[in-house]
Amino acid sequence: MSPAAQNGANRANVRNSDPTPPRSRDALRAAQMYYLQDLTMNAIARELRTSRSTVSRLLSMARETGLVQIQINNPLDRAPALEREIRNNFGVDAHVVPVTDLVSDSDVLDRVAIQAARTLGPLVDSNAIIGVAWGSTISAVSHHLTRKVTHDSTIVQLNGAGNTQTTGITYASEILRRFGAAYGARVEQFPVPAFFDHAETKTAMWAERSVKRILDLQERMTMAIFGVGSTGSGIPSHVYAGGYLDEEDLAILRRNQVVGDVATVFFRADGSHSDIVLNERSTGPDLGMLQQVRRRICVVSGESKINGLRGALAAGLATDLILDERSARTLVHNS
Amino acid sequence: MSPAAQNGANRANVRNSDPTPPRSRDALRAAQMYYLQDLTMNAIARELRTSRSTVSRLLSMARETGLVQIQINNPLDRAPALEREIRNNFGVDAHVVPVTDLVSDSDVLDRVAIQAARTLGPLVDSNAIIGVAWGSTISAVSHHLTRKVTHDSTIVQLNGAGNTQTTGITYASEILRRFGAAYGARVEQFPVPAFFDHAETKTAMWAERSVKRILDLQERMTMAIFGVGSTGSGIPSHVYAGGYLDEEDLAILRRNQVVGDVATVFFRADGSHSDIVLNERSTGPDLGMLQQVRRRICVVSGESKINGLRGALAAGLATDLILDERSARTLVHNS
């Protein structure tokens, strides 16, 4: 976000008395003329007595600030086969991001992230309490959020992010900050490590009022947004490589046939999770509690995550699933 | 609408079994990639293995068929002053179409019509019964409707359109047809003249079952769309010039201080209408009944209609008002 934009947002937050900042008034007019009346930017420039380039900039501002919302709605009766199949087989609303074989894995992540961010926008409401996990997928999403004005919304961190190494994850807080900025929401960080060394420490901490406040927010979540980690083939995801777990922990995971995690809470292929001891030291949300949340959005990019995803779906963790087409195919056809 | 598009629509109506026509499947993919992933048309063409120009055409198809919906939402707290004032003074939701002094009157009509058509789209739902008036304003609107898939919707004509002269108004049915095509709705015409010569004929006709069917539909309307006629300064609108009324009728209107009409039902500046005898010969809907409709959308373009509009607002005929900025200013400032 440019410093200019930030400044604008701040000014708006300070409930000052000037009725409408002239800049965004013009942006609104321009947007109406461009998107609703089909004028060219040149024509708009003449009417606003400014240059075409300024109009171009007004319009991109209008898009970025969520003044203009572009939605794609495919009437359910003609929803693409893949999305229908996923809904039928797994009971979640699927949003498949079109992608062909020409596209590299990192491009896929980018595209899924952009589309996820755009899909999220319309679902966010005022008075929402939005739980957000951290990880490479959600980080990518956070870079592409479009702004939307809401009142009294809160972003709450789903699981701690501290670890023993220096593997600088300042970015958990960065991710949260971006969500907060996009939706004009309060941000509540969760200042604990991802895993405690001792389950007793967790018990103790969970009794602290400062922590209870966060846990209470989590219980009242109206929406949760998370990726999945997967122990499957290929690159292990952040949690498995970033110094959060030691050799012994990883051995435990293998012995327990863990296939993946959501917000550092682990589960098996069949979705079971209650008897995995590592979860007692994890700061992620109890999955039973997570299942109570009205809207639970899972973002997945890349086939390496399929195993983890299968487990997450078996556990019923998501109500909505945003994933790339390649993964979607694999998910449906090899099941 | 092009013959091609029509053909497509017909094929869709015939509930055939092929799951998804390949053309619109591509359109959906293209739209997602363009609007949700910010790819260029060139990139999309490569992925779809076609030419860029085809992608351009797919995208315009996606827009026209309502696959892509572009909305402009100005958060209420920063709604432009004009719209707020109108809401406060007249109790209707105003949608002001930005227009500057550089623009000619006929251009204004066009722009209001386009924006009205776009604004309408999101409000139309399945199972709707939509009453539609006829007149130059609504005719203009009907040319710009974007398609939207709905089920079991009905378009019903609000008032008769026949007259004694040859002033070829085939266009009442044309207007209706376009609404029907845009929303995939049944069309119910109202095959009566605009005015009967004798009130008794109306009474007789209103007892006919064929007419009753239409009246019944009108009573169950969920939405009504109409312009206003105005006797005020400048050009008299269609009804006053088109051979619907003779000299004597016009004299009656003047004597009764009629300021305008909605769907050929007349009212005075204060909104009163029940004792205007001409209304007993009009085929337009009883205004009391109209007021029961949940959503009543009034489209107005041009300052010459202000007098009529004032009366219509006083009568509480509209819940939503779409009008050009110049008229909006006049409406607010000279009241």
Place this chain on the structure above:
DNA sequence: AATCACTTTGCACAAACGTGCACATGCCCC
């Protein structure tokens, strides 16, 4: 198989658009 009517495609060109850059304007702090 040939014809016809009609749709769809790619090309080529013109129009419309985004953006780096240099300059203007306003504001704060010294």
Place this chain on the structure above:
DNA sequence: GGGGCATGTGCACGTTTGTGCAAAGTGATT
């Protein structure tokens, strides 16, 4: 009052997009 900084503007250029046109499908009919 002037220098420094932040913000906004218009120009110029390269890129991206819309569209008329001719050619290539497509499918029904003879």
